[in-house]
Amino acid sequence: MKQTRALVEGAILISLFAVLMMVSLYIPLIGTFLLFTLPLPVMMQTIRHGVKPGLLMGLVSVPVSLIVGSLSGMMLAFSVSAAGVIMGYHYRKKEPVHAIASAAVTYMVSMVLLLFISIQFFGLNLIETANQTYNETFKIFESSLKQFGNDKETAKQLEQMKEQLKQIQYLYPMVIVMMSGIAAFLNHLIAKPILRRTAVQIPSLKPFRELRFPQSIIWFYLLTIVLSLAPSEEGSVFYSIILNASMIMGFILAIQGFSFVFYFCHAKKMPTVLPVLFLIIGLLSPLLFLVRILGIIDIGFNLREKVKKS
Missing domain, CATH: 1.10.1760.20 (Arp2/3 complex 21 kDa subunit ARPC3)
Incomplete structure (x- = not known):
């Protein structure tokens, strides 16, 4: 049956x-x-x-x-x-x-x-097809940009975009x-x-503010930083592994930093809109680097306990 x-x-x-x-x-x-x-x-x-x-x-x-x-x-x-x-x-x-x-x-x-x-x-x-598409799109953008001027500032911006495009091509992992x-x-x-x-009860996930990664994340992040100092040829397998590992570790630590901001705002009974705005601004600005440092401090020194005591 x-x-x-x-x-x-x-x-x-x-x-x-x-x-x-x-x-x-x-x-x-x-x-x-x-x-x-x-x-x-x-x-x-x-x-x-x-x-x-x-x-x-x-x-x-x-x-x-x-x-x-x-x-x-x-x-x-x-x-x-x-x-x-x-x-x-x-x-x-x-x-x-x-x-x-x-x-x-x-x-x-x-x-x-x-x-x-x-x-x-x-x-x-x-991957090669995607890289060719990126390169062709950049050439079209470069030629159209040069029509509006070819001064030093434009050349500098184009050079920066070329470097960023090279980095992106190694970040597929x-x-x-x-x-x-x-x-x-x-x-x-x-x-x-x-x-x-359909009567299937799934437990809810913990709130984002309670997210905490293990302390081993910091050691992995430090290891990627140390390995990134070693000489490596651009485009090599080692170069790609270290670049991707450092980006992923940095992203995880940034998530931890944002989680602490949500926890802090909740503990201080601040409006929910404040951490949400901070998240949006942080993702779209250089503030992300500071959020990453905040994540490292939160994991390494347990900032949440200090917030509780205060």
Whole structure:
């Protein structure tokens, strides 16, 4: 009886998955939002009936997506189905944090596999294609900018933009990490209210102000700084690893700094709009460097205890 029910619900959820896939691929605006709902059918099957039925549904979703959305749909189905099974497994155990973290890792591995497959089997290097697009766009921008003047200030700005463009071309690993984390978090935000309507109770995440990373983060950050002082050739593997590691560590420490600001404002009973404004301004200004230092101090010296005592 249970197996029959699982098969019937699985068939219904597969149909729902196919509809969501079609809309995500072929309708621009609505599809962008529905893209983050794709793991939901597999997630629901895993929560209601266990990992094996969830895996079975995930396997069936791959050929279904090939029919509905061609090769791009199949690639997408592979990653979102795997994320759905993993998140469903952790939701069954009431572990929302583990669900988000595991889904983020799943997306990262999927993206790396996609890059490998596209290079090895299709001869298409997506990173090189993106770099060529950036370079061509910059050349067009450079030629149009020179039409308005070719003074020293313009030349200086163009040189700075060239250097920034070079840096960006080495930061694809960091982009993959950030995109994976954001996608997993959005999956959770969308799934939580929908699952609760189906009588699946998912524990809430702790407030952002209570976020605290382990002290080992500081040592990893210091290690990346020390290694960055070692001589390395621009474009080498070592150079790329250190650059990405330092950027990721700096981003984590900035998150810790913003978390402390939210904690401080809450402890002092300040309006909620103040830390939100500080977050927006901090992300768009050089103030981000100071927020990173604040994050280091918060982790290393436990500023929150001092705020409590005061």
